[in-house]
Amino acid sequence: MNINKYPEIHPGKKLFKRVYVAIMLWTVGKAIQVAAKVDKEVKEELAKLPDNFTLRMMVAPEKAFPLFFYAKTLPAFVVDKGLLFYGIQMILHKDKEGKIKYLGADPKGKKIDLNIVFKNIEAAWMVLSFQESTATAYMHDRFVVEGDLVHSLTFVRVLDIVEIFLLPKIIAKLAVKRYPKWAEMSPLRKFVKRVVIYIRAYTF
Amino acid sequence: MKMHSSYDYEFLNYPKIISGKCSLENIPAELAGYDAQKPLVIVRKSLGKNGALIKKFIRAFADSMVIIGAIYDEVEDYAGISRAREAALLFKDRGCDSLIALGSGAAVDLAKAVNVLVSEKADNFSAYYEEKSISGILKPLIVVPAGLANGREASNNLIIDNREIKSDFLYPDVMVIDHRVAAGCSAADVAESAAIAFAQAFHSFVGNSGNSMVAALAHPALSYLSQYLERGMKKPQNKEASVALVNASVMASIAYANAKPGITNLLAEELARATGISSGIFMGILLPAVIDFLVKDKIKISDEFLLAAGSLDAYAAVAANERGQKGLETAKKLVGVFSRVLPVSLNELKVQKYILAEIARDAAQKSEGFFPAVDCAEILEASWEKTLTK
Amino acid sequence: MLLPGFYDFCCRVRIVSGQNALEKIPAMLKKMKAHTPLVVTDKGVVGAGLVDVVRDAVGKELEIVNVFDNVPVDSDYKIVDEVAKIYRQKNCDSIIAIGGGSVIDTAKGANIVASLGGETLLDYEGFSAVKRKLNPLVVIPTTAGTGSEMTLVAVIADPDRKIKMLFVSYFILPDLAVLDPRMTKTLPDFLTASTAMDAMTHACEAYYCLEKNPLSDSFAMRAIKIISENLLKVVKNPADMEGRLALANASTMAGVAFSNSMVGLVHNLGHTIGAICHVPHGTAMSILLPYGMEYNMHRCGEIIGEILLPLAGPEVYAQTNKKERPEKVVELIRKMNNDLYEATGGRHSRYLNEITDKNGAQVVPESLLPVIAQATMQDGARMANPEECLPADAMLVLEHAWQGKPLDRSKVNKGGTKVKY
Numbered sequence A: 001m002n003i004n005k006y007p008e009i010h011p012g013k014k015l016f017k018r019v020y021v022a023i024m025l026w027t028v029g030k031a032i033q034v035a036a037k038v039d040k041e042v043k044e045e046l047a048k049l050p051d052n053f054t055l056r057m058m059v060a061p062e063k064a065f066p067l068f069f070y071a072k073t074l075p076a077f078v079v080d081k082g083l084l085f086y087g088i089q090m091i092l093h094k095d096k097e098g099k100i101k102y103l104g105a106d107p108k109g110k111k112i113d114l115n116i117v118f119k120n121i122e123a124a125w126m127v128l129s130f131q132e133s134t135a136t137a138y139m140h141d142r143f144v145v146e147g148d149l150v151h152s153l154t155f156v157r158v159l160d161i162v163e164i165f166l167l168p169k170i171i172a173k174l175a176v177k178r179y180p181k182w183a184e185m186s187p188l189r190k191f192v193k194r195v196v197i198y199i200r201a202y203t204f
Numbered sequence B: 001m002k003m004h005s006s007y008d009y010e011f012l013n014y015p016k017i018i019s020g021k022c023s024l025e026n027i028p029a030e031l032a033g034y035d036a037q038k039p040l041v042i043v044r045k046s047l048g049k050n051g052a053l054i055k056k057f058i059r060a061f062a063d064s065m066v067i068i069g070a071i072y073d074e075v076e077d078y079a080g081i082s083r084a085r086e087a088a089l090l091f092k093d094r095g096c097d098s099l100i101a102l103g104s105g106a107a108v109d110l111a112k113a114v115n116v117l118v119s120e121k122a123d124n125f126s127a128y129y130e131e132k133s134i135s136g137i138l139k140p141l142i143v144v145p146a147g148l149a150n151g152r153e154a155s156n157n158l159i160i161d162n163r164e165i166k167s168d169f170l171y172p173d174v175m176v177i178d179h180r181v182a183a184g185c186s187a188a189d190v191a192e193s194a195a196i197a198f199a200q201a202f203h204s205f206v207g208n209s210g211n212s213m214v215a216a217l218a219h220p221a222l223s224y225l226s227q228y229l230e231r232g233m234k235k236p237q238n239k240e241a242s243v244a245l246v247n248a249s250v251m252a253s254i255a256y257a258n259a260k261p262g263i264t265n266l267l268a269e270e271l272a273r274a275t276g277i278s279s280g281i282f283m284g285i286l287l288p289a290v291i292d293f294l295v296k297d298k299i300k301i302s303d304e305f306l307l308a309a310g311s312l313d314a315y316a317a318v319a320a321n322e323r324g325q326k327g328l329e330t331a332k333k334l335v336g337v338f339s340r341v342l343p344v345s346l347n348e349l350k351v352q353k354y355i356l357a358e359i360a361r362d363a364a365q366k367s368e369g370f371f372p373a374v375d376c377a378e379i380l381e382a383s384w385e386k387t388l389t390k
Numbered sequence C: 001m002l003l004p005g006f007y008d009f010c011c012r013v014r015i016v017s018g019q020n021a022l023e024k025i026p027a028m029l030k031k032m033k034a035h036t037p038l039v040v041t042d043k044g045v046v047g048a049g050l051v052d053v054v055r056d057a058v059g060k061e062l063e064i065v066n067v068f069d070n071v072p073v074d075s076d077y078k079i080v081d082e083v084a085k086i087y088r089q090k091n092c093d094s095i096i097a098i099g100g101g102s103v104i105d106t107a108k109g110a111n112i113v114a115s116l117g118g119e120t121l122l123d124y125e126g127f128s129a130v131k132r133k134l135n136p137l138v139v140i141p142t143t144a145g146t147g148s149e150m151t152l153v154a155v156i157a158d159p160d161r162k163i164k165m166l167f168v169s170y171f172i173l174p175d176l177a178v179l180d181p182r183m184t185k186t187l188p189d190f191l192t193a194s195t196a197m198d199a200m201t202h203a204c205e206a207y208y209c210l211e212k213n214p215l216s217d218s219f220a221m222r223a224i225k226i227i228s229e230n231l232l233k234v235v236k237n238p239a240d241m242e243g244r245l246a247l248a249n250a251s252t253m254a255g256v257a258f259s260n261s262m263v264g265l266v267h268n269l270g271h272t273i274g275a276i277c278h279v280p281h282g283t284a285m286s287i288l289l290p291y292g293m294e295y296n297m298h299r300c301g302e303i304i305g306e307i308l309l310p311l312a313g314p315e316v317y318a319q320t321n322k323k324e325r326p327e328k329v330v331e332l333i334r335k336m337n338n339d340l341y342e343a344t345g346g347r348h349s350r351y352l353n354e355i356t357d358k359n360g361a362q363v364v365p366e367s368l369l370p371v372i373a374q375a376t377m378q379d380g381a382r383m384a385n386p387e388e389c390l391p392a393d394a395m396l397v398l399e400h401a402w403q404g405k406p407l408d409r410s411k412v413n414k415g416g417t418k419v420k421y
């Protein structure tokens, strides 16, 4: 048998989806940071997390390949060291005073308390392009949770609220189980929060 | 205390099933669960030639830690020791730690065989034919069914060089059902695979009507066959139908691994051995005769067959004492579909009439007296010549 | 039968069932190359003489000498570590767990440490820590309800950090589950009732919650049928061994269904009430099941209606108008609870305000309902429920369940699209 007839295969990479997911995670991280400041419900939800708490959302596998190649294709603000060396991540930290801060994508030297891991890039893509709602993705085992499950529920709830703020109704309806009626959340609140969060997320 | 409790059984449903959208992309995570990241892929030659399909398959591993050790695509309809040795060599040379069978049938048999060679450090199978049992857990094996099935894909046995090895360690670890590879085989392949699945599910259901666990597995298999067979044969490209039919085939083969052999399967296997034609073709021919036989002899089958093969409403609409009968009618109608693309009689396949008696005897013997030789002969007789129009 | 867009299913536990299933253990262990098992159990099981039943059944073929019977009701990782230590000291090569949920979880945890080495379970936290086959684990459930013999999760508390650690891996699954009616024979009638209703809840929720799939459906349907045909019979006649075996089977089938399909609101509320007011799990399930169905009816009424077939049989199913089926299901579950209430002399509770402790004191005070409603947000079962359930929603359900009146469905918040499975 000529063994060379059957070469070893190194499957490639999915450039577009990686860039998209990285930008979306960055947006979500920033948006949660802002929403925690401006929205009472988000603030209350996040208050349930312990202080000095670090949360990470990432796409498996960690540290798969340095992203030097992608650095040029990404907008400058998204490129940070974490993204280049550790793959796609989003780290949020709640400090002693209870303030939420987006810490970028570099896990080095940080103790991660809650780790939410998309099993593969395709899973992250489906969730972050709203083809699958958070609940459906959870049902389909698209991500796994490391750490206290209770905190991940808090995070998922925050994610739902932020999605309702940021997305137009027609898309948000796909992303959450139940789109709030007028009585549950007024359109005015949605609209004002949407504008505020977008502006502040992209400027600060 | 009743002697024959319907809850007296032993049951194992080993393989994990992953089915539907983006199933292929789950393979790296599944492998990682076994601490594996370098699989050897064994592909059926006909699929291996399909460049677009192989490309899609490899693409599913993009952005993961998986390196594909090699894609071995020399498997045709027959799994033999020389091919197994070649693939085992490749496995060792590349430092692989797991196996993926892409495609049903012989590709799976061969992957299982390679797994025995590399995990048990064996060079041949002669010891395993003679009662030697596989000593322990084998390397992780993931099966991605596609194309013509032989009913052993999700099961606990393999056939290599026409001899069978059976062990619960031979169950694959994961079955991955994805339309990107499952859709698109010929209508005849769909029908033949479905005939096997039907025979396995039917006999698991009917022969073990007391064992609720086996029935629970066979039930969705029968449901999917009755819902999707027509569509799957008409449009083999249809995503939903192809996924459903492969699901049926997987569930049926796990159920059957827990059940007593069925008369259709026993006869078909004997016929296949005598003629070299694949057993699925014979199952398609025999099933109508087997069902006629059950109807004629008023053999009671479980009411729930009608529930599985029909709908909830169809089942509830029939009076209790007619459900068994109605179930058989439904089954007859369902297996009638095979005749559109598969041969309808043994005669058509040029099976010599004089061998039928011997086949009936052998099948009866293999059933350990469960099916008398006269019954077997009667079914064969009825299948020899048919005037069905295609 | 519905074909979901995506599903996964795994239940790789060998099941041995029968009136003489226990007798098969020695041969099965030998097949797994195990000879020296450590029995893990609790004082209650030993007190009921069940370890002796097993010992007699396995006879001379397998001597049971190592028994750890100190598993508390809410086990933690320290117990797990202790079990693993004894396992090593006594040179055991396998575990036989005899008991309910807590015992089974402890055994699963101990098997991790005992098989993979190390001193403590804490080393194996996280989803990817267990990556190879563990040593043989045999489970003999003594309640027909929890279904933990079929789940790949072990929940073990860490009292220092006050958290519940979750260990999830296919390797945690037991190798063998043994279903023998002798193990549930001494269960008092009201516990038979409530544990079976727990299994009923597993099956029903698995059938209509979001992760439903063809195999979980098939197992769930069968479990519902068996429970509705046998439960009242067994409660009235505790010596009905065939009925008990049937219930044990139903519980395991429901376990197969829900470990692959997840549970929803009923368990969400039930877990929370259990944690805050110490209501037994099965009791909470029996009370809340009809409400869980009512709450979700506008999202998946048709699916809930299908449950009528196994619950009441084909005749009733055919006679009931399609639109009325889901309500009929709820009505029949309520009737079942009532029948059990009567058959157990009132020890099977029907409403939250009816639950009393040994001294006759009320267990769930109405004043605690808002606290419970808030805390439901902290339970994982909320994810799989078809309809969103926020504290205000939970409060609505709890108030009705407390008073024992059917849910006013016009008050349920709506606004989601049709559930896609």
Ligand SMILES: [Fe+2]
Binding pocket: C146, C198, C199, C201, C202, C267, C281, C285
């Ligand atoms: Fe439960």
